[in-house]
Each structure stands twice: as C-alpha cells, then as structure tokens.
Amino acid sequence: MWGRTLQFLPDKNTREGLLPWVIGVMLFLCTLSLVSALAIGAGLDRWSEGLTSNFSVQIAVQDSTERAAQTDAALRLLRATPGIESATVLADAEILELLSPWLGDMTANTSLPIPTLIEVRLEAEAVVNTEALSERLKATAPGSQLDDHQAWMVQILDLAAVVQSLLGGVVAMVLLSTIAIVIFGCRTGLATHHESIEIMHLMGADDSTISRAFDIRYMSHGLKGGLFGVLLATGTLWLLSSLAERMGQGLITASITDTPHFLWLALLPLLSALITMFTARITVRRALRELM
Amino acid sequence: MITFENVGMRYGMGSEILTDVSFSLERRSFHFLVGPSGAGKTTLLKLLYLAHRPSRGLVNFFGKDLATLEREALPRIRRRIGVVFQDFRLLEHLTAFENVALPLRLQGAKKAQVSDHVEELLCWVGLEDRMHARPATLSGGEKQRVAIARAIINKPDLLVADEPTGNVDAEMSKRLMHLFVALNKEGTTTVVATHDEGLVKSVGAPILRLEKGQITREPGGSPIDPGA
Numbered sequence: 001m002w003g004r005t006l007q008f009l010p011d012k013n014t015r016e017g018l019l020p021w022v023i024g025v026m027l028f029l030c031t032l033s034l035v036s037a038l039a040i041g042a043g044l045d046r047w048s049e050g051l052t053s054n055f056s057v058q059i060a061v062q063d064s065t066e067r068a069a070q071t072d073a074a075l076r077l078l079r080a081t082p083g084i085e086s087a088t089v090l091a092d093a094e095i096l097e098l099l100s101p102w103l104g105d106m107t108a109n110t111s112l113p114i115p116t117l118i119e120v121r122l123e124a125e126a127v128v129n130t131e132a133l134s135e136r137l138k139a140t141a142p143g144s145q146l147d148d149h150q151a152w153m154v155q156i157l158d159l160a161a162v163v164q165s166l167l168g169g170v171v172a173m174v175l176l177s178t179i180a181i182v183i184f185g186c187r188t189g190l191a192t193h194h195e196s197i198e199i200m201h202l203m204g205a206d207d208s209t210i211s212r213a214f215d216i217r218y219m220s221h222g223l224k225g226g227l228f229g230v231l232l233a234t235g236t237l238w239l240l241s242s243l244a245e246r247m248g249q250g251l252i253t254a255s256i257t258d259t260p261h262f263l264w265l266a267l268l269p270l271l272s273a274l275i276t277m278f279t280a281r282i283t284v285r286r287a288l289r290e291l292m
Numbered sequence: 293m294i295t296f297e298n299v300g301m302r303y304g305m306g307s308e309i310l311t312d313v314s315f316s317l318e319r320r321s322f323h324f325l326v327g328p329s330g331a332g333k334t335t336l337l338k339l340l341y342l343a344h345r346p347s348r349g350l351v352n353f354f355g356k357d358l359a360t361l362e363r364e365a366l367p368r369i370r371r372r373i374g375v376v377f378q379d380f381r382l383l384e385h386l387t388a389f390e391n392v393a394l395p396l397r398l399q400g401a402k403k404a405q406v407s408d409h410v411e412e413l414l415c416w417v418g419l420e421d422r423m424h425a426r427p428a429t430l431s432g433g434e435k436q437r438v439a440i441a442r443a444i445i446n447k448p449d450l451l452v453a454d455e456p457t458g459n460v461d462a463e464m465s466k467r468l469m470h471l472f473v474a475l476n477k478e479g480t481t482t483v484v485a486t487h488d489e490g491l492v493k494s495v496g497a498p499i500l501r502l503e504k505g506q507i508t509r510e511p512g513g514s515p516i517d518p519g520a
Contacts, residue, residue: 204398
C-alpha cells in the first residue's frame with residue numbers, strides 16, 4: 001500500500017497534537033450511535049420474531065354458554081388450520097394476572113365479565129394468513145376477535161425505523177465531520193510543512209512519495225483516535241449495559257452485548273485509520289497538483 | 293543540452309520579468325549568471341530548476357520540450373538537477389547527514405551506499421565533525437556547505453547555484469569553486485549566479501549577463517586561479 005516510504009516530515013508537530021483526540025471523540029459519538037442503531041434493530045427483530053410466532057383470539061360474549069360454544073368452535077377451527085402448532089384457552093387466573101397491571105388485583109372481584117382468551121402458537125417458519133383466518137373465525141364464532149399485534153406493532157416498528165434513521169444520520173454526520181476535520185488538519189499540515197514539501201518537490205520527489213509521508217502520519221492519528229474513541233465507547237456501553245441489567249431492561253442489555261456488535265467495534269479503529277489515511281492522501285495530492 | 297528560446301516570464305498579471313530570453317547551455321559547460329539585483333536572476337534560476345513554467349517561449353531540457361512534458365515526467369528531470377539555494381533551504385528537523393542523503397534516498401540508493409557517499413562528501417566540505425548536527429546549530433557557512441553537498445551528492449547533469457559562496461570565507465569559497473569545476477569536468481553542466489566579480493574572474497567561465505529582463509552572453513576570460 002505504501003511502497004518505499006521516505007519520511008521527511010518531523011516526528012512531532014504540536015499543531016497536529018489534538019487531531020487524534022478530536023478523531024477519538026468523533027469515533028466515540030459514532031460508536032455510540034452505531035451500536036444504539038444496531039441494538040434497536042436487533043432488539044426489535046428478536047421482539048417481533050417472538051410476537052409473530054403467536055397471536056391471540058378473544059371471545060367476548062356476555063352469555064357464558066354461548067361463549068363456551070363459540071370457544072369450542074374457534075378451537076376446532078384453529079387446530080384444523082395448517083401452520084398452527086397449538087391453540088390453548090387461558091385460565092381465568094392467567095387472564096386476571098395479565099390484566100392486573102391496568103386493573104389491579106381482581107382476584108377478589110370475579111363478577112366482572114372476563115372474555116375467553118385463546119393463545120395460539122404457530123409452527124416454526126409457518127406463515128398464516130391472519131386476515132383470512134379472522135374472517136373464518138367470525139363466521140364460526142361471531143364474538144371472536146383475532147389479535148396478531150399488527151395494529152400497534154406497526155407503529156412501534158415505524159418509530160424504531162425513524163430512530164434508526166436518525167442514528168444513521170448521526171453516524172453519517174460524525175463521519176463527514178471527521179473527514180472535514182482531517183482535511184482541515186491536512187491543510188494545516190501542508191501549510192506547516194510547506195517549505196519541506198517544496199524542497200522535496202524540487203529535488204524530484206513525486207507526488208506519491210510526498211503524500212506517503214502524510215498517509216502514514218494521518219493513518220497513525222486515525223488509529224490512535226479510533227482506539228481511544230472505541231475504548232471509551234466500549235466502557236460507556238458496558239456501564240449502560242450493567243445499569244440496564246440492574247433495572248431489568250433485558251431488551252437493551254441483550255442487544256448491546258451481542259457479540260457481532262463487539263466485532264464491529266473492533267473494526268472501527270481500522271476503519272478510522274483508513275478513512276483518515278485516504279482523506280489525507282486525496283487532500284495532499286490535490287494540493288501538490290497546484291505545484292508545477 | 294538546455295535551450296531557452298524567446299522565453300518570457302511574468303507572475304500573474306504583472307509585467308514581464310524576463311523578456312525574450314534565449315540561450316543554450318551545452319553539455320559540460322560552465323556559466324556564471326550575473327546582473328544587478330532585480331534583473332530577474334532568481335526567476336531565471338527558478339525556470340532552470342523547474343520551479344515554474346515560463347509564460348511563453350520554448351524551453352528544452354535534456355532533449356525534451358517542457359511544453360509537451362506531462363507533469364508526471366518532471367520529477368525524473370528534477371532528479372538530474374542539483375540546486376544550491378541562496379537561503380540554503382535545509383530541512384530543519386533533519387541532521388546535516390540526513391539532508392545531504394535526501395537526493396540519494398529519493399533515487400532509491402542502498403543504505404550503505406548512501407552512508408559512504410554522504411560521509412565522504414561531508415568530509416570533503418570540512419563537515420566531518422558536524423554530520424549529525426541540525427541546521428539550527430550550524431553557522432551560515434556550514435549550512436551553505438551542507439546545501440552544496442546536497443546539491444551535488446548525486447552528481448547531477450545540471451547544477452544551479454545561487455550565490456553559493458556568499459556565506460563562506462575566501463579559503464572555503466576557493467575550495468567550493470574547485471569542487472564545482474571538478475564536477476563540471478566530470479560532466480555536470482553548471483550555472484552559478486553571483487555578484488562576486490572576483491569569483492567570476494578566478495574561473496574565467498562564460499558569463500550570462502541579465503539586465504532589465506534581457507540576457508546577453510559574454511565569453512569567458514583566462515582563469516586567474518590556475519587551479520580552477
């Protein structure tokens with residue numbers, strides 16, 4: 001990638017000293033945004049996967065005899081439908097427990113009419129046309145109501161998509177800002193080392209020889225900054241993950257600590273090094289073309 | 293080897309600094325470039341060491357027309373030209389040794405070869421004790437000798453020197469001129485810009501006189517210094 005490198009630039013340049021730190025902070029923000037976007041995506045995938053593998057059928061009929069008859073009819077239809085693994089009627093106690101977050105402890109007051117709830121589990125990979133099934137259920141048990149969670153899941157998925165897009169936008173903006181900072185740093189470097197560059201140019205150094213000296217320097221800045229930013233972000237994510245775990249937010253913790261995400265994190269310093277190196281190369285070569 | 297035909301040079305929209313300059317430098321020739329301050333000597337030297345393209349006219353380097361040469365071809369030609377700048381232009385963070393080694397390293401010379409050549413030349417110019425000193429710690433004369441050593445280390449086909457003896461004593465000045473003449477005899481075409489009439493007479497080489505942007509050629513006289 002570099003061939004023979006003739007390093008003619010000074011080892012240290014105080015004006016470039018802050019560059020790795022700035023790149024580090026940018027990579028920190030980029031990593032947090034990226035991991036958050038990935039975590040939301042992975043969490044929702046897992047969550048929606050759980051929800052799409054089951055649905056419920058509610059039989060809301062006042063008369064208990066009629067309700068029992070419609071329940072039996074619905075169960076027969078469901079169990080005969082291909083792709084359905086099981087259809088089970090939930091006990092009243094289980095229904096009351098499900099309702100307790102909204103209506104409180106109702107064990108003492110069972111006079112309230114409670115609908116029958118059938119929990120339906122689908123076979124793995126099975127695809128059931130819930131719309132057609134709902135119509136067939138209505139024909140068999142008019143008091144039935146199929147709930148495949150679509151109504152509110154679509155809204156949550158839409159919201160998640162918006163949040164993911166925003167986070168993607170943040171990642172793009174941070175990366176573009178990093179590139180802009182590197183371009184600015186490079187131009188400062190070119191101005192600082194203008195004399196050395198001109199001498200090398202007049203001695204017969206071609207553009208690639210001169211730009212390689214910058215490539216190596218800026219790649220090193222990018223790598224250092226990338227490592228700093230990613231280490232800081234990893235620490236922050238670990239802290240957030242621990243806090244979320246203590247609070248019982250399994251959806252968040254499970255997604256953040258997923259192994260594929262950590263592999264992504266390991267690649268970010270390398271990505272940062274490559275971005276800074278190529279940005280520096282392009283900037284320096286463009287500037288050199290202005291010389292004869 | 294190098295020819296200028298009706299060359300004109302102006303910076304931006306300014307007036308012409310060089311007007312219809314025509315001359316040729318034959319292989320192994322030695323010329324002094326003289327003229328009053330502001331006559332355009334520095335500009336002509338810049339054209340000679342390929343820092344600028346002329347605004348008009350034909351320039352031919354080593355049989356190649358500059359107007360038709362691609363930018364990518366210029367570094368190869370520049371490597372055949374050694375330049376001694378009036379203000380030395382050494383890289384301040386490199387040692388004398390590293391500065392002199394740069395042209396050889398640009399040509400891809402082996403480390404041992406670089407080391408041998410650079411040490412030998414620095415000894416020759418009397419800097420054997422200052423090889424690892426940085427320019428900031430060198431005197432004006434020492435810097436000048438480092439600059440000269442850097443310009444001639446790879447035995448260039450063309451040597452362009454701007455006031456190369458301006459900062460050294462008479463003895464070192466004589467020694468450096470001997471070096472230039474010796475290089476010239478080995479095949480390096482040499483152009484030395486100077487205000488030092490004594491130096492010009494001592495070598496007795498032809499003179500390119502630049503006045504008000506125009507050049508005239510004067511034949512050389514007999515050298516005063518028989519060694520030169």
